[in-house]
Amino acid sequence: MPEKSAKRLPGRPRQADTDTTIHQTIISAAAALFKEYGYESVSLQQIGNQCGVSKQTIYYHFASKPELFKVSMTTMLHNIRTVTARLLDEADHLEQGLLRLAEARLANPHAEIVTMMREAEKFLEEGQIRSIREAEQDIHDLLADYFRLGMNQQQLREEDPLFLAETFSTLMLMGNRDNASGKYESPLFLGQKLVALFLQGAKAT
Amino acid sequence: MPEKSAKRLPGRPRQADTDTTIHQTIISAAAALFKEYGYESVSLQQIGNQCGVSKQTIYYHFASKPELFKVSMTTMLHNIRTVTARLLDEADHLEQGLLRLAEARLANPHAEIVTMMREAEKFLEEGQIRSIREAEQDIHDLLADYFRLGMNQQQLREEDPLFLAETFSTLMLMGNRDNASGKYESPLFLGQKLVALFLQGAKAT
Missing domain, CATH: 1.10.10.60 (Homeodomain-like)
Incomplete structure (x- = not known):
């Protein structure tokens, strides 16, 4: 049989x-x-x-260690993008979305990816570097769309939405500072301070 | 003789x-x-x-490679502190000082130091790491004093001056983004956008 x-x-x-x-x-x-x-x-x-x-x-x-690195990085970045989209979609308003995003990112710093990339780059092919950069850019583009919406609704002043997206992402590197975890009570508390500064800095006047 | x-x-x-x-x-x-x-x-x-x-x-x-690393890092950070103090002292007002500082930092990103430290840390003794961290902290303290002055002069809202110092320094990491150099016309242009957002976000209302 x-x-x-x-x-x-x-x-x-x-x-x-x-x-x-x-x-x-x-x-x-x-x-x-x-x-x-x-x-x-x-x-x-x-x-x-x-x-x-x-x-x-x-x-x-x-095929190789660089290839596995590329796939693991792009997979991680796609997951971050998915979570970011969900957090922003579920929020009732701009500030709430940014607060939730900040809390998530500050608790799980993205800065390790920056460090890793800098170290790994010399071992990667150009196409592999580009794939990772594109996955990173997708996250910025998503956030830029969200800020563009805020501008259309007159919540934010007219500004390059991609500049705002990259600025916001850069601020999230504060979660990485070795001293930050002890200095600020919690990711939520630090997130509130950063979002307040960012929103006042970017709001429509 | x-x-x-x-x-x-x-x-x-x-x-x-x-x-x-x-x-x-x-x-x-x-x-x-x-x-x-x-x-x-x-x-x-x-x-x-x-x-x-x-x-x-x-x-x-x-005495050793870690020791030489420590000395070269703290020397570099002391130099950055000296330049920072001079740029801020020579400025006519808060905004001008921050603009000059931003231009200098964005053109010569500090982020390499962050990456280096992360990589080197496992080879260093605790005292060596502490020395480098303290030299970094001296720069934040200097900037925090400057922001404290801005608060006393009612130019900035009441906020933890060290939080503002670290936030400003973190924003300067934008100069490190591999895409930034091409995306923004110049360190001066990017510096103007960042200082504008930061100052509006931190100003007295």
Whole structure:
């Protein structure tokens, strides 16, 4: 009964499912390790150990370490974009959206990505760098659209919305300051101060 | 005539002077190389080659690579503090001081120091990290004093002056964005936009 033996056992995932799961697991492990230790000092062996697969399995899924880095960074940035969109969509007004966004970003600083990129860049191909930059730019574009809306509704003064988006994102690097966590009571408190300054600085007069 | 032969030749510096010069030259070369390539990938040999002295000479002046890193970073930060103080002192009013400071910082981004520190930290002793942090804090304190003055003169609203100092410094990281140099016409133009937003956000109402 060859047909029966070929049938999947109950609960056993299809090969494609397993592949997808392994693929995602490798990406998550890679992103976490790169974020913690930087690009150069993390080996594919360590990433494999972290998620219980061999180096060969990683090479089956990703052509190279720079390629895995690119995919893990763009995946992380796409997730940040998705969360950002949801936080802004669910807010009742501009200030609330920015407060929620600030709280989320300050608690989980994006600055590690900046540091990682600077360190990793010399090992990446131009196309890989561009992919990561584009994923970063997508987040700025989303925020710029939100600010453009605020201008149309006369809540913000006329200004380059992309400048405002990049300025807001840069302010969120305050969450990264080693001293900040102790100096400001909480990400929420720091977020309130930053959003207040930013909104007063950008509001329609 | 032993006395005569021991006399310095005209134009030949005293040993102490030479030592000071070599000391400064090593610090400058180290700071430049660390800034360009990061902590780990720069060797004392390279620093020696850069300024034409042997590794032994470096060890005569500095106990270790982490120690040389500490001294080159704190020296750089002290220089930044001196320039900052001069720019603010020479300005006719708050806005002008901030504009000059912004232009200087955006053209010569401080963010490399942040990246370097993150990379170097695992190689440094606690006391060395603290020295660098304190030199950084001195710059924030200077700026905070300037903002305190602005509050006393009712130009700025009452706010934690150190928060304003750190926020302003964080905004200066915009100069580091790889895309910024092309996107904004010049450091002056970007500085004007940032100072305008910051001052409107922080001004007395």
